[in-house]
Amino acid sequence: MALVALLPNPLTIVLAIMVIGSRQLGLAILMHEGAHGGLAVNGKLNLWLSQWLCAYPVGAETLAYRRYHLQHHAHAQTERDPDLPLSAPFPTTRASLRRKLLRDLSGRTGLRQRLAQLRGAAGTAGMPVGERRATFLARLGRPLLVNAIMLAALAAAGFWWLYPLLWLLPLLTWFQAVTRIRNIAEHSVLPAGDAWRVARTTRAGWIERAAGAVLGELPRRASHDGVRAVLPAGTPAPVAAGKGARCQARDQAGLPGDAARGRIKTIAALRAPGHQPGGIRLALPARRAMLA
Numbered sequence: 001m002a003l004v005a006l007l008p009n010p011l012t013i014v015l016a017i018m019v020i021g022s023r024q025l026g027l028a029i030l031m032h033e034g035a036h037g038g039l040a041v042n043g044k045l046n047l048w049l050s051q052w053l054c055a056y057p058v059g060a061e062t063l064a065y066r067r068y069h070l071q072h073h074a075h076a077q078t079e080r081d082p083d084l085p086l087s088a089p090f091p092t093t094r095a096s097l098r099r100k101l102l103r104d105l106s107g108r109t110g111l112r113q114r115l116a117q118l119r120g121a122a123g124t125a126g127m128p129v130g131e132r133r134a135t136f137l138a139r140l141g142r143p144l145l146v147n148a149i150m151l152a153a154l155a156a157a158g159f160w161w162l163y164p165l166l167w168l169l170p171l172l173t174w175f176q177a178v179t180r181i182r183n184i185a186e187h188s189v190l191p192a193g194d195a196w197r198v199a200r201t202t203r204a205g206w207i208e209r210a211a212g213a214v215l216g217e218l219p220r221r222a223s224h225d226g227v228r229a230v231l232p233a234g235t236p237a238p239v240a241a242g243k244g245a246r247c248q249a250r251d252q253a254g255l256p257g258d259a260a261r262g263r264i265k266t267i268a269a270l271r272a273p274g275h276q277p278g279g280i281r282l283a284l285p286a287r288r289a290m291l292a
């Protein structure tokens, strides 16, 4: 933003949209960590960080995301996976992929999703006005507040126009495209049915790492589902199947939502030699290091 403020021209603007859109994906990924209770040991602090610093700025909500996302983990790459439409249509033709990316980059995907979000927050037909207002504020009040603060801060600095140009525009365009690419890298063209083979790791060379600045977190983080899995209670641990160490099985009882019904099992050390199978409770820095 500072670059564009100092030197506003088409090149710096496009570059800033790419960098900021990929950092917005970074925030969404940090919200994902928060949804798994991975940002802080203290549940309340974890939720606060996830909501106010990661989710609300990009118009998301951690608890709603968690309910949705646990379905993805529990049913990855099956018909009950809510993320299936992102990875199912692959392999596909170049023309189709081009159309999808054009839809994302032109803002059509983003606008459609945001309109659906607004419609959902506006309540249902026949709902009393007071209830509608309460529903709207409960769903979007805090994301709108955080975005209003960002706009106000930029306006106070004399650059209000940077908010629509370099926050909303990247969110509606580049963010959508890198989210799609990340999902393709992670899940597409993998066999359904085996819970331990429905996600892949993308190893990154230096070119991909450098490109990561504009392409999002694809190289480093694409394997999160391979490292962690949220399973319904009673699912055999992968340790039993010889597929890794169950490092932590922590109930998310302190946090509302579906997490309380299923156990969140942090599956780590899937490829670390010399692990101790079962029951290791890893300190947070160690878990962070593995997920980095």
Ligand SMILES: [Zn+2]
Binding pocket: 032, 036, 069, 073, 224, 225, 228
């Ligand atoms: Zn996850």
